[in-house]
Amino acid sequence: MNLDRLVFGRQPQAILKQLYLMNGNSKIYASKLARLSDTTYSHTVKVIKLFSEQGIVDVDEKIGRERHLKITDKGRKIIIRVIEIEDIIKDTGLTK
DSSP states (O other): OOHHHHHHSHHHHHHHHHHHHTTTOTTOBHHHHHHHTTOOHHHHHHHHHHHHHTTSEEEEEEETTEEEEEEOHHHHHHHHHHHHHHHHHHHHTOOO
C-alpha cells in the first residue's frame, strides 16, 4: 500500500485521527483504536504496522497482551493537514 492511499483512505484516516485525538492517553491500543475508528481489529493492526514502518506511529514494546500506540510528530503533521484539507473541502460545499 502506497503512502498516499494509506493516509487518504477512509479507514486509515479514521485510525490516525483517533490516535491524534487520544494522544495524551498512554493506554491506547489496537483493539480500542479499532472500536473508536469503526474498523476491524485485523485491519487496524495492518494499518498500524504500515504507519509504524513509515514513522507515523510509535508502537511500544508489548505490555502483557497489548502494545500501546502513540502518534509521532510526523503523524501529527500529516493528520493536521488532512483535517485542514477536509475543512477546505467542506467550506467550498463540495461534499454531499
